[in-house]
Amino acid sequence: MTATALAAVRAGRTVLRDLDFTVPRGRITGLLGPSGCGKSTLMRAIVGTQANVTGTLTVLGAPAGTPTLRERIGYVTQAPSIYQDLTVRQNLNYFAAVLHPGRPHREARAEAVTRAITDVDLTSHADHLAGRLSGGQRSRVSLAVALLGTPELLVLDEPTVGLDPVLRRDLWDLFHTIADTRGTTILISSHVMDEAERCRHLLLLREGTLLAEDTPDALRARTHTETVEEAFLHLVARATP
Numbered sequence: 001m002t003a004t005a006l007a008a009v010r011a012g013r014t015v016l017r018d019l020d021f022t023v024p025r026g027r028i029t030g031l032l033g034p035s036g037c038g039k040s041t042l043m044r045a046i047v048g049t050q051a052n053v054t055g056t057l058t059v060l061g062a063p064a065g066t067p068t069l070r071e072r073i074g075y076v077t078q079a080p081s082i083y084q085d086l087t088v089r090q091n092l093n094y095f096a097a098v099l100h101p102g103r104p105h106r107e108a109r110a111e112a113v114t115r116a117i118t119d120v121d122l123t124s125h126a127d128h129l130a131g132r133l134s135g136g137q138r139s140r141v142s143l144a145v146a147l148l149g150t151p152e153l154l155v156l157d158e159p160t161v162g163l164d165p166v167l168r169r170d171l172w173d174l175f176h177t178i179a180d181t182r183g184t185t186i187l188i189s190s191h192v193m194d195e196a197e198r199c200r201h202l203l204l205l206r207e208g209t210l211l212a213e214d215t216p217d218a219l220r221a222r223t224h225t226e227t228v229e230e231a232f233l234h235l236v237a238r239a240t241p
């Protein structure tokens with residue numbers, strides 16, 4: 001994925017400006033920055049749902065928003081997008097039917113559902129109501145929905161927000177497994193800087209502009225800091241006159 005001179009305007013205000021970056025394929029890229037800096041807007045631009053975007057944005061070789069990209073991208077928004085009054089399997093059956101409707105696809109659908117439930121390690125909860133699951137389990141159901149179409153690109157908007165450290169670690173292990181075993185490109189946003197250490201590539205965003213694009217190691221090395229959080233603060237201080 002590459003962006004050149006990417007900008008976005010929301011309600012008359014420029015919320016992304018002059019972004020140039022590359023997201024490498026088959027790896028985990030972290031989109032990090034404080035609340036309100038434009039992470040969700042950028043993700044919406046990438047999946048093609050954001051209005052008033054200018055510049056060039058190429059996703060999986062096609063301009064962002066191209067209809068054929070829809071089934072090649074899995075997108076998990078911040079707000080839970082699953083039905084609380086359905087079980088985990090019923091939720092997935094429903095979304096699988098939207099993706100591949102019709103009787104001829106029935107077997108493939110059932111297989112895809114079972115695989116997605118296994119992928120996110122929820123087999124033992126498959127028949128539990130989504131509304132009775134913990135926050136972390138619900139996040140995993142949303143992720144399973146996104147995995148149904150075997151996407152080449154997964155866009156995950158703050159998937160670990162509000163989760164305890166153990167669940168966060170488990171989810172990150174899952175993201176790495178998905179990237180490593182399937183070559184899926186993953187873009188994950190977070191405002192928690194320590195999550196940056198788990199990414200292969202980083203985009204640091206602040207007030208709609210890109211503060212840095214680098215690997216965590218290179219970022220720490222060139223700012224002479226120990227953590228990405230310190231590196232971020234160092235770069236903010238340098239950028240503020």
Ligand SMILES: Nc1ncnc2c1ncn2[C@@H]1O[C@H](COP(=O)(O)OP(=O)(O)OP(=O)(O)O)[C@@H](O)[C@H]1O
Nearest residue numbers: 010011015033034035036037038039040041042191
């Ligand atoms: N529906 C909207 N209409 C107008 N402006 C909006 C809308 N949603 C967000 N914004 C503005 O766009 C800017 C970027 O918001 P965005 O949601 O992309 O940030 P974010 O980094 O994802 O924040 P958070 O981490 O809190 O979700 C903010 O200044 C916000 O006020």
